[in-house]
């Protein structure tokens with residue numbers, strides 16, 4: 001409750017218990033915890049649908065200091081299940097601020113816990129891998145009972161939860177793009193609209209034939225939450241799309257699903273990449289860009305007869321982008337639409353425009 005301090009606990013599946021102070025909603029949640037290394041952009045983090053099923057630990061120690069500007073939301077509401085910070089700034093200061101972070105979390109029923117040694121917690125997740133956990137204001141005498149529940153938790157069915165319910169169109173440019181929404185961030189649409197596109201956003205369960213019959217200039221596959229291998233029905237539709245030779249650009253979950261549609265494999269990383277400071281190398285030009293990332297899974301291997309690695313992660317050499325050799329398809333694991341975050345790779349949207357034949361009016 002706002003104004004009052006109430007104890008809260010973060011209980012991890014390995015038995016670690018952190019005591020802190022509750023903020024935002026006081027409801028109890030169980031989710032998978034990951035850490036995010038961004039120094040700013042907590043509103044964008046909270047509202048990135050790819051976090052559905054996950055709780056986020058911010059490594060930057062002071063969160064909330066510029067409040068919440070609703071225009072910064074990446075979707076209509078937060079998708080993070082729980083929020084862990086070292087110190088919550090109760091009073092934010094910014095000329096664009098609509099409300100305090102705490103009020104925003106109360107309004108959206110998202111529990112937060114502050115006063116946590118997030119440096120220790122991050123090291124723990126880095127050493128042991130991302131873990132399930134619970135945020136609760138209840139003190140449990142019998143921890144074993146809740147530990148069972150915590151361990152049993154799985155991130156599941158989250159694309160269905162975050163995709164739009166009905167198709168809608170934004171922008172009135174000449175280039176017509178269909179965007180498959182697996183839990184899309186708003187800024188993907190905005191980057192396309194800015195470049196003269198008219199974007200129709202489709203629910204994740206849309207059939208490829210319904211998109212193909214509209215004769216779009218290109219298709220975008222969005223980011224989204226969960227394990228890409230869960231999305232078998234979508235992968236089937238992507239196979240149909242790619243057979244049609246329509247230009248396709250994909251980001252994050254879309255990139256993983258396109259790889260699976262080609263018979264490549266994905267795997268889960270130990271603690272994923274979540275932050276606005278991940279260096280990626282363009283293997284064609286050997287240039288390094290700083291990118292924003294939020295993923296737990298990666299494409300493990302590609303068939304060199306079908307595709308080549310386009311980007312590599314400079315920290316751990318994982319695949320960050322794929323170019324398909326004989327198809328008009330390019331995909332990236334990171335977020336060129338990042339907002340807030342580095343905009344270094346925004347030019348990839350220009351490349352997509354080129355893939356669709358260019359824009360005379362741009």
Ligand SMILES: NC(=O)CC[C@H](N)C(=O)O
Pocket residue numbers: 050222223224225226227228251252253254294295296297298
């Ligand atoms: N941002 C995304 O699209 C994330 C993709 C996928 N859910 C992962 O964790 O790897």
